[in-house]
Amino acid sequence: MKMTWRWYGEGNDNITLDHIRQIPGVRGIVWSLHDKVAGEVWEMERIQAATDQITSKGFGTAVVESVNVHDDIKIGRPSRDHYIDIYIDTIRKLARVGVKVICYNFMPVFDWTRTELYKQLPDGSNALFYEKAAITDNPSEMVDRILQGAGKFTMPGWEPERLEKLDELFASYADVTEERLFENLQYFLERIIPVCEEVDIKMAIHPDDPAWPIFGLPRIIRSRDTIRRLLDAVDSPYNGLTFCTGSLGTNPDNDLPAMIREFADRIHFAHIRNVKVFENGDFIEVSHRGRDGSVDMPEVVKALYENGYTGYVRPDHGRHLWGEEANCRPGYGLYDRALGVMYLLGVWDSLENAGKVN
Numbered sequence: 001m002k003m004t005w006r007w008y009g010e011g012n013d014n015i016t017l018d019h020i021r022q023i024p025g026v027r028g029i030v031w032s033l034h035d036k037v038a039g040e041v042w043e044m045e046r047i048q049a050a051t052d053q054i055t056s057k058g059f060g061t062a063v064v065e066s067v068n069v070h071d072d073i074k075i076g077r078p079s080r081d082h083y084i085d086i087y088i089d090t091i092r093k094l095a096r097v098g099v100k101v102i103c104y105n106f107m108p109v110f111d112w113t114r115t116e117l118y119k120q121l122p123d124g125s126n127a128l129f130y131e132k133a134a135i136t137d138n139p140s141e142m143v144d145r146i147l148q149g150a151g152k153f154t155m156p157g158w159e160p161e162r163l164e165k166l167d168e169l170f171a172s173y174a175d176v177t178e179e180r181l182f183e184n185l186q187y188f189l190e191r192i193i194p195v196c197e198e199v200d201i202k203m204a205i206h207p208d209d210p211a212w213p214i215f216g217l218p219r220i221i222r223s224r225d226t227i228r229r230l231l232d233a234v235d236s237p238y239n240g241l242t243f244c245t246g247s248l249g250t251n252p253d254n255d256l257p258a259m260i261r262e263f264a265d266r267i268h269f270a271h272i273r274n275v276k277v278f279e280n281g282d283f284i285e286v287s288h289r290g291r292d293g294s295v296d297m298p299e300v301v302k303a304l305y306e307n308g309y310t311g312y313v314r315p316d317h318g319r320h321l322w323g324e325e326a327n328c329r330p331g332y333g334l335y336d337r338a339l340g341v342m343y344l345l346g347v348w349d350s351l352e353n354a355g356k357v358n
């Protein structure tokens with residue numbers, strides 16, 4: 001398991017690479033060119049500058065999260081081939097600087113969805129919260145709330161320019177059923193995976209968050225069966241997963257350790273995060289510690305360990321602690337994610353140690 005940390009880049013993150021160096025065990029930075037919108041060309045000079053800066057502090061740059069997929073590819077418009085060509089161009093350029101894994105998602109309109117960014121927990125910290133009843137028929141209410149809460153920080157998947165045209169965006173997905181969306185994903189993968197095989201970059205799809213359809217939009221990567229279908233449809237090790245325990249864990253029917261065991265050879269990146277799921281289906285993000293939430297974290301780490309996992313891992317979102325929400329990107333503060341790193345490495349070390357003793 002290689003521990004990494006998501007960083008938004010110089011001037012776009014309140015946390016610095018010097019901060020991250022002081023968290024034990026973090027070897028790589030999960031990076032992206034965050035100002036690039038889906039479908040835009042990534043220039044080689046920009047890629048080189050971003051990776052040079054990260055490697056100058058001793059970190060690896062093998063994981064990119066994300067290269068966003070243009071809506072025309074998800075909708076299946078004739079212009080998709082043009083955008084897939086651009087995507088392939090980015091894959092080839094990223095290979096030149098040694099990138100090994102690209103995390104991406106195939107969610108229509110919205111990336112992750114929450115109804116509150118700073119919901120208070122009993123200990124006085126606060127975290128991202130999803131209240132089922134607060135999801136109304138009017139998605140623009142939720143968009144306004146999220147964008148206001150994010151303040152000066154940009155958030156991937158929540159680009160204001162894109163969401164300004166929300167009605168238009170929804171209308172363009174009107175005919176995109178689950179089946180169509182799956183076909184469009186397969187079409188995309190059938191074109192890019194041969195290139196990935198050639199340049200040795202693994203694609204790692206992020207599951208839908210939360211793991212069910214919202215606002216009538218289809219969600220196709222959310223359970224054991226939907227993941228199985230995707231992996232079989234394009235049966236190459238380069239068509240793999242970002243195993244996000246926080247996203248898949250929103251549905252208590254998902255048996256996360258069993259899924260890790262089944263998909264072990266196709267998991268290239270793992271987002272490890274805990275959520276507490278309430279009886280009515282609401283959920284809140286909590287500390288990484290297993291007993292604080294609904295995800296059996298020691299079992300999750302054990303399943304990775306027992307399958308000899310050598311891929312990349314990062315703590316996913318954290319709570320906002322000690323007042324840091326005044327100046328951090330929602331879900332991406334320093335303290336709780338650093339605690340998460342230590343918890344995950346602690347569980348891993350104890351498994352490794354027990355292995356030696358026996």
Ligand SMILES: [Mn+2]
Nearest residue numbers: 244247271316
């Ligand atoms: Mn995730």
